[in-house]
Structure formats: C-alpha cells, structure tokens
Amino acid sequence: MTETPAAPFWRLKSLGELNDAEWESLCDGCGRCCLVKLEDADDGRILPTNVACRLFDGDRCTCRDYPNRTARVPDCLQLTPELVASLRWLPPSCAYRLVHQGEDLPEWHHLKTGSRDSVHEAGASVRGRISAWEDEVAEIDWPEHIVRWPLQWPRQRRVKKQA
DSSP: OOOOOOOOHHHHSOGGGOOHHHHHHHOOOOOGGGEEEEEOTTTOOEEEEEEEOTTEETTTTEETTGGGHHHHSTTOOOOOHHHHHHOSOSOTTOHHHHHHTTOOOOTTSHHHHSOTTHHHHTTOSOTTOOOEETTTSOGGGGGGGBOSGGGSOOOOOOOOOOO
16 A cells, blocks of 8 residues: 655645744745835835845845844844735745645745755746845935836746756
C-alpha cells in the first residue's frame, strides 16, 4: 500500500494558523512589497514605483535590517493575516495573498523548488528592475518612477525543480 504524501502546510492551514517559521518561509523574496507605492489622491489607486526602500538590498532581495525595519522605516508594515486580507497593493503572486485566497503557490516558489534563487530565475523578483532607492530620489520625483509590473502577475520563465 502506497502512502499518499501529506499536503504542504500552506494548503492545510490558514494564515492565522501558521507558526512563525511557516509564516516567514512563505515570503518568496521577490521584493515587490519593498518598492515605494503612491496613492492617487483622486481615486485611491495604488501606483507602484521602481524605487526601493532604503533598507532593501537589491542584489539579495532582502531587507538589510529585517528585525528592526519597522522602527527604522515608519511606513514599513509587519504583515499579519488581517493586513494581508486588506492590503490592495500586495502583488498577485504574493504567497501570503495566495494562501489567504485559498490558492496554491507559484511553481517557482522556493518551497516548491527548494531554491531561494528560483524567484529570480523565473523573473518574478525586483532584481535588476530597481531604478533607485528612496533616499536617492526626492519624494516629489517619485511619480516619474511609476511602473505597472509590480502589481501584475510575473511573466514566468522556466524554473528547474530540485530533484
């Protein structure tokens, strides 16, 4: 008799049921949430830019001071299940958003491939797409950096699954 493998934790649990390690492992490291976002004053639309948070490491696609990020960057948000449900600017490929919606993770997600580089290999991260960091561009000039791609589903390249 062959045992059926158990479903992965992200298919079995809601965001609120995840332990800390599971929660942190969901982040694919795309960096899209670390880009400056503007809100249109007239209609409330979220307008992403290709300007990154000053703490963002564009090569590694990680925060340079993750434990202290919310103290050092006042508008940085610590995601919670409640915030995930309400934030309109999370990318459509965001694992937190997908799990909240009851969907599976993308094929390039590191929890499926076994490699943290698969998000970059798939072209789903911000690596190579940042024009500047927020402390390098005057806030008045941020609208010149508005782009659409952070709120769109990434165009996928093929990713090798780990054997």
